Amino acid sequence: MAKIVIEGVRKSFGGFTALDGIDLEIRSGEFLVVVGPSGCGKSTLLDLLGGLSRPTGGRILLDGKPVTGPGLDRGIVFQQYALLPWRTAQGNVEFGLEATGVPRRQRGARAREFLDLVGLSGFEDRHPHELSGGMRQRVAIARALAYDPDVLLMDEPFAALDAQTRESLQDELRRIWQSTGKTVVFITHGIEEAVYLGQRVAVMTSRPGRIKEVVPVSFGECDALLGEALRSSPEFARFRHEIWTLLHDEVARARQLEKEAVAA
């Protein structure tokens, strides 16, 4: 059953059209990755899904009902971390729990559990400015996971991480997704990341943002593989190349458009 249905969604800011004619269905429990050139409207799309802004045209259904605003059934991991600087890592994770009304006594333990999950035990009492960029991002991920939303909306959550941390968190996210059955919409710039994580990869066009193609990713008998074994399989390389080709033209076009915009 479709968890999220996006129907002919358009979003413009003043006269500028950021998204146009987006049609997409996301199944319940699906892991969908969105890739696209910078500025194509990925974050804008995520905002719409999160209910933080309304589409200019078209509509978005969640469980069959139109999205009219934000809700705790959707957890957003923002591209800019969005940590409360006056709260510790622990306090930031608890922030989400407070919103959902988890009893005070359980919050501490739950927050620690999820900080541990993202490899941050021992950093509970640090404030964001005492954490590295990657650590901050992990706190934001722990916060979104801790309050247990049905749908996870993640905006380039691993962009600021080093390769090792990124890969281990990718595995962790896959594991969490498999064990919890959450629906995940995951935005990234990384083609490898898209192929590694996504069941389907939606490739977007640049300006205005449209869905160019949705590539189903499946590795047949290799599906059980993890890490390097999967990344080095010929199937993986094939998908990567396919998406790379789709993106390549768009990135080139986006550059061209940007140049023209500057020149104009």
Place this chain on the structure above:
Amino acid sequence: MTTGTDITAMAAAGVRTPAPRAGTVPESVPRDLSGNGTGNGDEFGTGSETEAGSGSGSGSGNESGSVATAAPEAGAPGRGAAAALKAVRALKAVFVRTVAVLALIALWEVAPRAGLVDATFLPPISEVAVAWWELAGDGQLAEHTQASLTRSLGGFGIAVVVAVPLGLLIGWYRPVAKVLGPLLEVFRNTAALALLPVFVLLLGIGETSKVSIVVYACVWPILLNTISAVGNADPTLVRLARSMDLSTPRLFQKVILPASVPAVFTGVRLAGAVSILVLVAAEMIGAKAGLGYLVNASQFNFAIPQMYAGIITISAIGVAFNQLLVTVERRLSLWRVPASS
């Protein structure tokens, strides 16, 4: 939006200009700034056209307190050298922080005695100290100090209680802030003392007009800093709270309020300095007690050492008050990204 009192007033009151800050949370790039102001009104957001990153008059005032951190630790055996080094460093810090004041005192003592200045108008500081001691001994100093502190702390307190909630309210309703902005600028830039005759005219020459002028002068820095603090709250954090479906009061309590505390307190600190500045001047004009009166009356009676004793007391109170507020401000702003990094 610019905030804070005007620079000259701050300098006169001995307050350092707060270091400009790029923004509250440098790593967060604000998005979706269009808000509702553009007229399409289709956002769920607060519609705040937040100018994140506009330097508000809010530094944490790094001017003091470095001495305490350099206290020598109880050295374990073998750590003796390190401890000694630390002690030396602590001494050096104390020296750096006091040398200029000590030099001033020395100059004040020497210059009149050496005949560089007229000792009638600037008696050596030792004579001033004696006069101060006498004033303290016969209870006059306590009486005047009490009169002044009651007025300035009273006015300051009223200003805080009035201006902080008002500023939060105005800051939250962006259209209101926009409409009132120019008016507030006018009031802020009207020197409070210029209005003293008006206050006297309306409220008489008694306590009411003195406390009122302190309230008036203190309200603006607090109000303006509070308004801009609310306006400058990181839009990403507001979006985060919105995404969690926080109600507006909760959003205010959990995001806007804590985010505003440092900038609000900077306003409070500026107001603290202003309260003394304005009061002393007011006391010189029509009062029968207070430190401003003491200074003025002493000059009138040609009791020059007493006059200087009064001045020194005023500046000591100013420094102590500011120090206290800086300490509280620092406590409340610990989470702020250090300016250097």
